[in-house]
Amino acid sequence: MPNRPSFENPVVIAKPVLVDLDDFKGELQEVWKSGWLTNNGYKHQELEARLQAEIFDGFPTSLVSNATIGLIVAFKTLGITSGEVITTPFTFPATPHSITWAGLKPVFCDIDPDSMNIDVKKIESLITADTKAILAVHVFGRACEVEKIAEIARKHDLKVIYDAAHAFELELNGKSVACYGDASVFSFHATKLFHTVEGGAIVFKDKHLKEKCDIVKNFGIKNEEVIECGINGKMNELQASIGLLMLTEKDIERNHRAMIEGIFHDRLGGVDGVILPRKSGDVTKESLQYFVIRINAAQFGFSRDYVHENLKKHNVFSRKYFYPLCSNAKFYRDFFSAKEERLPIANDVADRVLALPFHGGISPDDAERICDLISSFKGN
Numbered sequence: 064m065p066n067r068p069s070f071e072n073p074v075v076i077a078k079p080v081l082v083d084l085d086d087f088k089g090e091l092q093e094v095w096k097s098g099w100l101t102n103n104g105y106k107h108q109e110l111e112a113r114l115q116a117e118i119f120d121g122f123p124t125s126l127v128s129n130a131t132i133g134l135i136v137a138f139k140t141l142g143i144t145s146g147e148v149i150t151t152p153f154t155f156p157a158t159p160h161s162i163t164w165a166g167l168k169p170v171f172c173d174i175d176p177d178s179m180n181i182d183v184k185k186i187e188s189l190i191t192a193d194t195k196a197i198l199a200v201h202v203f204g205r206a207c208e209v210e211k212i213a214e215i216a217r218k219h220d221l222k223v224i225y226d227a228a229h230a231f232e233l234e235l236n237g238k239s240v241a242c243y244g245d246a247s248v249f250s251f252h253a254t255k256l257f258h259t260v261e262g263g264a265i266v267f268k269d270k271h272l273k274e275k276c277d278i279v280k281n282f283g284i285k286n287e288e289v290i291e292c293g294i295n296g297k298m299n300e301l302q303a304s305i306g307l308l309m310l311t312e313k314d315i316e317r318n319h320r321a322m323i324e325g326i327f328h329d330r331l332g333g334v335d336g337v338i339l340p341r342k343s344g345d346v347t348k349e350s351l352q353y354f355v356i357r358i359n360a361a362q363f364g365f366s367r368d369y370v371h372e373n374l375k376k377h378n379v380f381s382r383k384y385f386y387p388l389c390s391n392a393k394f395y396r397d398f399f400s401a402k403e404e405r406l407p408i409a410n411d412v413a414d415r416v417l418a419l420p421f422h423g424g425i426s427p428d429d430a431e432r433i434c435d436l437i438s439s440f441k442g443n
């Protein structure tokens with residue numbers, strides 16, 4: 064492998080897409096003219112309608128202030144106010160935290176070693192009389208086994224919510240991933256490919272749930288009367304304006320990331336001990352949210368931590384994503400379901416994963432150099 068010099072400037076893991084400032088000013092002028100800054104304003108209405116029509120296959124969509132609030136609002140909207148929720152430990156802390164904030168108890172289920180998503184074969188053994196729902200995550204934009212989850216939910220009369228924070232535009236057999244489950248929650252945080260700085264959307268199967276959600280996210284107020292213990296989960300007009308511009312901007316970012324993804328696959332595909340994300344056959348459109356490799360230390364000769372540290376020495380900042388596991392966090396690790404011996408795959412996977420810098424600021428040459436660096440670390 065040729066000896067590659069270090070990067071002069073730090074290569075960061077994520078970089079938000081910035082919409083054109085003049086375009087944003089144009090949007091803001093319209094907002095200023097309307098004098099309507101939040102509470103289902105014009106921009107909010109337009110973004111909600113366009114996302115529903117253009118991205119979410121017409122399924123009822125409700126915008127929210129962020130995905131974490133969105134998950135909490137989804138539980139409330141579905142009428143789930145007590146009991147247990149089966150979820151994955153291999154996720155961002157917002158997933159189990161939303162269960163806890165909704166007054167429910169997370170029950171951790173081990174993951175599938177290939178997809179890194181909740182292992183559908185292990186869900187049923189965790190179901191008790193208190194189980195109310197399954198909160199599954201499409202980790203790194205790889206879809207869960209949606210049909211099998213639906214079957215388990217039907218059999219045991221459970222609700223299904225998807226944390227779809229990584230799955231914007233993910234399509235299975237030409238259909239949006241949002242059409243599975245009772246609700247799917249998307250994050251529009253600045254680090255997500257499509258974003259509104261902070262924000263999110265809940266996509267429901269049922270139109271009545273969207274109508275209820277619109278009340279829940281606005282303090283539970285319906286026609287000047289308080290009918291629910293709602294919350295403030297509204298998206299404002301400035302956020303929605305960014306979202307409208309991002310609807311155009313996102314494809315440039317998507318095309319760029321698809322090219323970088325191709326380089327990562329070409330250059331790392333033959334490196335023994337580097338496991339690349341594998342696409343499943345039914346995916347017809349990818350989310351392109353993250354590029355996460357796994358290091359098999361026995362084959363590579365060195366651990367994930369070694370690769371992470373050595374990339375840093377060359378000014379490349381990868382991220383151990385998701386490490387540590389949510390089930391090992393202080394406030395969850397004493398749960399019966401969080402015990403390490405009950406989650407062997409998740410604990411193993413968390414020690415191997417490494418997210419590579421993956422955004423519009425990574426040039427093809429950068430991507431090649433990052434791959435060459437990783438290859439050069441390989442032991443014999």
Ligand SMILES: *Cc1c(COP(=O)(O)O)cnc(C)c1O
Pocket residue numbers: 129130131132154155157158200226228229249250251252261262263
């Ligand atoms: C980003 C993210 C969230 C949280 O989204 P916010 O919009 O920042 O609240 C939740 N779950 C996962 C898996 C995420 O990656």
